[in-house]
Amino acid sequence: MAAAATPLLQRPAWKALEAHYAKAKDTHLRQLFADDPSRGQRFTDEAVGLFLDYSKNRITEDTLRLLLQLAEESGLRQRIDAMFRGDKINITENRAVLHVALRAPKGEKIVVDGEDVVPAVHAVLDKMSDFSNRVCSGSWKGHTGKRICNVINIGIGGSDLGPVMAYEALKHYSQRDMTFRFVSNVDGTDFAEAVRDLDAAETLFIVSSKTFTTLETMTNAHTARDWSLAALGGDEKAVAKHFVAVSTNTEGVEKFGIDTANMFEFWDWVGGRYSMDSAIGLSTMLAIGPDNFRAMLGGFHQMDEHFRTAPFEKNLPVLMGLLAVWYSDFFGVQTVAVLPYEQYLKRFPAYLQQLTMESNGKHVTLDGSRVNNDTGPIYWGEPGTNGQHSFYQLIHQGTRLIPCDFIGFYKALNPLGRHHDMLMANVFAQTEALAFGKTPEQVKAEGTPDWLVPHRVFGGNRPTNTILADKLTPETLGKLVALYEHSVFTQGAIWNIDSFDQWGVELGKVLAQRIIPELESEEEPKLAHDSSTNNLIGRYRQNK
Ligand code: G6Q
Secondary structure, three states: OOOOOOOOOOOOOHHHHHHHHHHHOOOOOOHHHHOOOOOOHHHHEEOOEEEOOOOOOOOOOOHHHHHHHHHOOOHHHHHHHHHHHHHOOOOOOEEOOOOHHHOOOOOOOOEEEEEOOOHHHHHHHHHHHHHHHHHOOOOOOOOOOOOEEEEEEOOOOHHHHHHHHHHHHHHHHOOOEEEEEEEOOOHHHHHHHHHHOOHHHHHHEEEEEEOOOHHHHHHHHHHHHHHHHHHHEEEHHHHHHHHEEEEEOOOHHHOOOHHHHHEEEEOOOOOOOOOOOHHHHHHHHHHOOOHHHHHHHHHHHHHHHHHEEEOOOHHOOOHHHHHHHHHHOOOOOOOOEEEEEHHHOHHHHHHHHHHHHHHOOOOOOOOOEEOOOOOOOOEEEEOOOOOOOOOOHHHHHOOOOOOOEEEEEEOOOOOOOOHHHHHHHHHHHHHHHHHHOOOOHHHOOOOOOOOHHHOOOEOOOOOOOEEEEOOOOOOHHHHHHHHHHHHHHHHHHHHHEEEEEOHHHHHHHHHHHHHHHHHHOOOOOOOOOOOOHHHHHHHHHHHH
């Protein structure tokens, strides 16, 4: 596997960027735009129907040249090729990283361990399509002969966040006479609220779990089984009509009592947070139909091809990834806000939190040595314009630098009077205000009393990307998600980290398994934790 030979801080481009940063760090966007009136056209890129304006970033031609050089010196090209070739680039789990195979068209060839995986991908897609058609047409019936009107996906993390986000994002295209819900939390409230107004005879559960061992998912799946059987007269045969599974673990699925004919398979080369277009997307397909699902995959594939083939200076995910590195490692930026001006994308920032932070929240490089630079920033966000009436204050006038991605569409899915122009005016106004701010002179000229002037000054120089597309369709969603996936990949390649493992979520899981019996036991357990944990457990036991 191609790893960058030279440690990051010793690469010539990195050193050159350090010197460049020292000179350029205080340059104001006002100055950059004044010096170069064509900047707003030049620092833009358009590919596969997505337009990126990155001119309101604190960069010059030199910055860009050095960042692109850093990409070359970091072996990004070789890393991209290795991923698409099916090399085991997730080195700590010895796995290929092939979410790109999930959206490869029929006839493409991607080989893992001597086997072309593309035919198997399409076989599962066909099986999903057939199942979706049967459920949505009503030919798949529940145990009592009623048609299925409610679908509940049970899963967590990568087996939940993608399906939830995609369902919300594509609700406009969904079958409106069906109800879709998502249960993830082991907190019983999640399940109780999801089923409280539903008839079990009309409800189908999709148990989505790559491993089929995850505590939360298995607990919720067993509760769902009990709930269904209690309402359906206790006949075990009902399980086959009301439960299907999405998993890599056939044995676990069988043991749960789900007929493996109703199991939709995926593979260990699909990471959880990269799995929304595998069978984990079954709820998405049920909601929007197979054709729309395939259109979404088509969007992903277009962005994959762009990422794989476009020169870095014209490559959207590469440019976005390099900008993220520039801010994280040189400006010391801690967080990035993603602000979709599209209500249907309300869960997009939550989805990106897992994609970005589970991938690049790493403290060692591929060879296990401690990184000497910051890695993945914290991603967060809310749809516009709501955020403007809350946390934007800090972005505009706080002491921290928070680069933002604004996402907007030329066309509304629900055109209502002047709404869309007003919405988009806010996108352009916010990025303008963040970049250029308002000087004390401008504030004074408005007749503001002297004492109030500092409070009303906007420093500006706050960087933003603006991403525009025609309208939110399944295909566009695929492109957008793939854009961020590959931007994350780019960052990970520069940092030389494993963006595809997630060891950091293990310890808490193991400790919880140890504590569960201590909370449940009738007898007073012998506690051997630290004094705080012992005390908290004791207090809970006394008061529960
Ligand atoms: C994602 C992670 C994690 C995973 C969940 C659910 O990359 O691996 O979020 O998706 O822990 O795992 P299962 O699908 O195995 O239940």
